[in-house]
Amino acid sequence: MRKYKDKEILIFNTTWELFSERGFHDIKISEIAKLSGIGKGTVYEYFNSKEELVQEMTIYNLEMAHEKIISEIEIIDSPVEKLRVIGQNDINRKMDILKTLKIVQMITDFSKNNIKKSVFENIGKRFILVQEIIEEGIRKGVINTESSINATILYTGTMNNALMIDNFTDGNAINMNEILEYVIGILIKKS
């Protein structure tokens, strides 16, 4: 994880905020600059283009979120509890997850080939983290599944889907915590 300058982080945060309600093309550099309290030209001192800014911001956010999760679960022993903490984290950071999903969706539109490998790598990291925990659970005999990769797809897919539906329905249709326990319940070994 490279060292980020203060102004870079300032710009990341502003941009990230704007993504809550709008998409890539509806966010203007001039707006990012104004909201950041800096000049338009200054943004270009730190990033070569709008596209690069968004990619860097995405990487930054993915890295930060990953480090936070890592630090939270490294003190936990139980693999199941680890999954629960990751899930709780998703629920608490709901909007961040959704924004990330949106941005990832969007970034792939820029044209698959130009995207920094780092974006993909960072997206992958989270998947691998869950998969490793599930494999740990299998080894420890607390998680029961034929395939760790399938279980990972199931876990991450269900959680993301739930977050999206929750957002679509303005939080009226779904009990996120219940969903989390539902998925964990499925992964837990049953004789």
Next chain:
Amino acid sequence: MRKYKDKEILIFNTTWELFSERGFHDIKISEIAKLSGIGKGTVYEYFNSKEELVQEMTIYNLEMAHEKIISEIEIIDSPVEKLRVIGQNDINRKMDILKTLKIVQMITDFSKNNIKKSVFENIGKRFILVQEIIEEGIRKGVINTESSINATILYTGTMNNALMIDNFTDGNAINMNEILEYVIGILIKKS
């Protein structure tokens, strides 16, 4: 489902094709027109704006896909088999599903409030279809789950997630049929 004119369908199809590789803002009306073999102004004879065109196209595609699924499963008796057919359909129409996910993501960016209710309704239809099948399965004792809504989120989330990962990894990481059976296996009653 309203009656669509030939030209509308022509425009829908061209636009849909273009979405394979690009996003809303990277598709030009002039391009849609040229590829459709019609004049730019003609597009505006049928749709008041680019945004309306995309929304109408989305509704059309969701409706068509839904009707196709409905006709395929109505001759099937077993709820589990119905889910299997729906899943197979997703796998076969992989790119269409991904495009739909992308467009829905995008459409919500236009600003949630301006989106035609029909778009939301049509997105919901598929969810409800799966949920009803699951409930049928529960009644018939072939599906075992505490909550039909949770199971629906799990089924659709897992499948969509798998399709996305499959696409990200250019089909090298995942066996879609295996995933489908994996999810169905989870839903099937086990004593």
Next chain:
Amino acid sequence: MRKYKDKEILIFNTTWELFSERGFHDIKISEIAKLSGIGKGTVYEYFNSKEELVQEMTIYNLEMAHEKIISEIEIIDSPVEKLRVIGQNDINRKMDILKTLKIVQMITDFSKNNIKKSVFENIGKRFILVQEIIEEGIRKGVINTESSINATILYTGTMNNALMIDNFTDGNAINMNEILEYVIGILIKKS
């Protein structure tokens, strides 16, 4: 005055109505057609272009108004009374006069050289009519002015100006009849 076909007159009337509230570029042929209850193409059966339509309409209206005035004053003997009738006519047909002024202004924008000489001729007719009445008044000794042309400019300019101001101020600032008498009073011989 050429013979106008029924449909031409129909189109003239619709177009004329639309000019009440809008200008040349804000009136669409499609709108004229729809309001006339005919097809868009039909308009082009009678006029080669929008510009020609407006020119023809202007000529038609100027001709009609002129004939009406002529028939009204030819039975009057007194030149002063003739001016009074012309003025009253202007006041009663206020909006028509204003529309004519607007259209004439506009028509000259099309590019002075393309305007049908007939438009100018017809505009001129009214001026000449007033001038002739004034000259008649001078001969009869009831109108006192050194120059009939100057008096005509004064009469027509004052009346048009009053109508415009009346319209600008939504009829709250001016008593049109008083103005008319005021101008006539000035023209009338005073020893």
Next chain:
Amino acid sequence: MRKYKDKEILIFNTTWELFSERGFHDIKISEIAKLSGIGKGTVYEYFNSKEELVQEMTIYNLEMAHEKIISEIEIIDSPVEKLRVIGQNDINRKMDILKTLKIVQMITDFSKNNIKKSVFENIGKRFILVQEIIEEGIRKGVINTESSINATILYTGTMNNALMIDNFTDGNAINMNEILEYVIGILIKKS
């Protein structure tokens, strides 16, 4: 009168020039920019729309013309001489007056309600100035008229009308100075 930036005035002047021969819809922003020696986008740095530009330009020109007149007549004592100076000014600035009349006519087409109150206010200013001079003349006993408002309509209407006819006839039909003296002659007290 707000402070105008240099670029604004540059744009005003170019636009004003173009209005000599053409109307609102026939003048392109790109043309204004090119003739001004600036970029198209720059125009939009100073004005939000073409319509706003024209309105601002109109206000600017009316303000400038008014200030010029004010400064010219404030050193004059005689009301009649003031009217003469105003009239001479109109004659000398003939094309500007005609352009103003044209633009005002046009602006009211945009839709009466959207026009900046300032446009109307500035149009009114000139009328009021003339009216005040006439009232001054009445008080001083050098102008004889029953109604200052009617006299103002007469003065401004006659002058504007004369300018228009002069322009229509390419200066061949009218002696502007004679007209001015003619109107002034009418206003001057006669025992």
Next chain:
DNA sequence: GATGAATGAGACTTCATTCAT
């Protein structure tokens, strides 16, 4: 004659990016 679907030239406007200060 009548129609209206189709057309495409063309105008406004936006906004990422540059660069002189």
Next chain:
DNA sequence: CATGAATGAAGTCTCATTCAT
């Protein structure tokens, strides 16, 4: 380093006009 005035490429949308039926 920071700035923001200036730019112009590019895209949406309009509407007069055409022409096959």
